[in-house]
Amino acid sequence: MAVVPSLNDIRLITPVLEDILKLDVYNYALSFLRRRFAYVFNQLNVKSVDSFIEEIRKGNLVDDFLFHFQVSDTEMFRDxxxxxxxxxxxxxxxxxxxxxxxxxxxxxxxxxxxxxxxxxxxxxxxxxxxxxxxxxxxxxxxxxxxxxxxxxxxxxxxxxxxxxxxxxxxxxxxxxxxxxxxxxxxxxxxxxxxxxxxxxxxxxxxxxxxxxxxxxxxxxxxxxxxxxxxxxxxxxxxxxxxxxxxxxxxxxxxxxxxxxxxxxxxxx
Amino acid sequence: MSTSRAKYYKGIVIGGSAGSFSIVSKILAHIKPDFKYPIIVCLHRLKHIRSGLLEGLNLKSNLQVVEPFDKDSIEGGKVYLAPSNYHLFVEYDSTISLSTEEVNNHSRPSIDYTFSSAATTYREKMVGIILTGANRDGAMGMFEVHKKNGYTIVQDPVTCDVDTMPKSALQLFTPDEVLSPEGIIDFLNKL
The missing domain is CATH 3.40.50.150 (Vaccinia Virus protein VP39)
Incomplete structure (x- = not known):
């Protein structure tokens, strides 16, 4: 079952990302954060928001998170x-x-x-x-x-x-x-x-x-x-x-x- | 025909694929010029062709059709066409956001994404209309509109060039209306 974070979950995740990864996601578009966290959780097989936060705090998943969080360019020579x-x-x-x-x-x-x-x-x-x-x-x-x-x-x-x-x-x-x-x-x-x-x-x-x-x-x-x-x-x-x-x-x-x-x- | 579920709507969202250009063009050509709601249109289109569709729709439309930029405000009486190779989302602050995230149902723009985001933002104060099309994209999004008590209209499959898209929606839920293109025009003009 895919984990789709609530707005409250996002409020829990964002300070951890800033603290551990020095990544300021507070000012990303909120709807994007919901979609992207859900996508990342799916890619990393994250079972719950709590377990994700725990892994990030331990220093695990950090680069995997950054890798999947970034939206890839769609193709070469786009436009x-x-x-x-x-x-x-x-x-x-x-x-x-x-x-x-x-x-x-x-x-x-x-x-x-x-x-x-x-x-x-x-x-x-x-x-x-x-x-x-x-x-x-x-x-x-x-x-x-x-x-x-x-x-x-x-x-x-x-x-x-x-x-x-x-x-x-x-x-x-x-x-x-x-x-x-x-x-x-x-x-x-x-x-x-x-x-x-x-x-x-x-x-x-x-x-x-x-x-x-x-x-x-x-x-x-x-x-x-x-x-x-x-x-x-x-x-x-x-x-x-x-x-x-x-x-x-x-x-x-x-x-x-x-x-x-x-x-x-x-x-x- | 019941149009009394909501006293007013915040937006109309139309999705379609194969064969839908002529239907959307017909709707916009016959919609009353003082139509007060924004219409957001998400059609499957070729990734590499940026022009043509917008100009084609504007030729006969009674309303101004634009391809929005990211963060543009949504205004009543305008038609917003999802740009090629971008997903289009409706945001809480009545703006549009665009995205180059992964394809959904082999599609970018994905009709599911546009319907779902509009359902989350507008809830019962939207009308979702799914037209003719050759894949399932849009059906799940319309289901989200239905679950949020938005008003749902599926193009009558017998009037579709390709009925995969409307039939996929009909397999998931019972819409408020199943209408021909003429019926959809009539519905919108009575809002």
Whole structure:
């Protein structure tokens, strides 16, 4: 029987997560927390809220919780028109420069793999330093393996075709004994930061930040805090990409302007 | 036909899949222009095609149809269409939240999720309408609407292009109404 936490249960869980994991979930959207805790409990075979809290207090389940709590990116090259816009309108500005790109809330390999493929296409992979932050070591380790999830592979391939590149999917991904992996050399300039972006930013300020579909799980207060934190690490004239159905908070609309409204790319 | 269960409603939620575009389009083309309730529409749609459906519905609709952004407020007299590749939830503060969480019944948006969240938020003050469709997504969500005493309408399976979705709902509970598309229009215009 699946455990679906009540609002009272959530009130019990959230201070424990903050105390033990230093994870502030108070300002996640409440309905999301109910769904996500239920999902995590199901994934971890949690029998009761009390037993979950006890395990977290003991230090067990901590990274497993962080791994499952994070909503994975749905697929590679989600919204192909976004990636086309990034390739055709944003990246050409950096042809002669070293480029820093930050993914503040790495959730799976999808966004990173999409990015390195685009950079390779544009011969920018060698001159680009990529930073990826995640509080979950397990997410980082999974991403470093470069394995693609079989269930999202087909839609990722279809998205790749829609990019209308000159190359093929197989130029970047190899399949061996049922596992599809990215060419590991594409991760050469990727630095992983095992911290929440709320607690630690990248070593150098970023030219481009990819933060798509992460703030939809926050309430307005946390969204504002997240934007403030991220904008601190974006260079002047740099870019922030958010999900196509997300909006920048009112408090920050003066700090950046819509560079591409359809794809929700903002310039600082 | 009984419409007296609630004196007023906070929202109308419509879910559908295969064949439902033309039904929703017909409903919106014939709904009275001063319809006062918000209508939230969740249709199964292709993940990678962002445009077309919204424009198609707006062509004939008497009400403005929008694809909401996350955290948008829900207002009466507007139609909110779930964007492609996002789940759509109705929140307690009458806003919409979107999500890229895992697919449900192979679907994102999932009709079950939209119905269930609306049932939790609106309880008896909602009307849930399930239309033609080729899978079971939506049936459990409508069951939640029924359990929360919301008003439930299932499209008459004999009028459906594909009757899997309405029949799945009918297997779970007895709805308040089983109506043809014309009956649904008539019902809504009398609210």
């Amino acid at each position: 192909p028109s976004f990636w086309r816009t990034l390739k055709n309108k944003v990246l050409p500005r950096y042809n002669a420069e070293n480029l820093n790109i930050w993914i503040p809330d790495l959730a799976s390999s999808h966004e990173l793999c999409s990015l390195v493929v685009i950079l390779k296409e544009d011969n920018l992979i060698e001159s680009t330093q990529i930073y990826c932050s995640s509080p979950s070591l397990k997410i980082i380790e999974e991403v470093q393996k470069g394995c693609m999830l079989t269930k999202t592979l087909e839609v990722s391939k279809q998205n790749f075709k829609r990019l209308e590149l000159q190359t093929s999917f197989e130029d970047y991904f190899v399949s061996e004994v049922g596992i599809t992996k990215i060419d590991s050399s594409l991760f050469k300039n990727v630095k992983f930061i095992n911290k929440s972006f709320f607690h630690q930013g990248p070593e150098e300020n970023a030219d481009i930040v990819l933060f798509r579909n992460r703030m939809i799980y926050y309430n307005s207060k946390l969204q504002n805090k997240a934007e403030d934190e991220i904008l601190k690490y974006i260079k002047k004239d740099g870019f922030l990409a958010i999900g196509i159905k997300e909006r920048i908070c009112n408090n920050n609309v003066d700090l950046c302007h819509a560079y591409d409204h359809n794809e929700q790319i903002y310039q600082v």
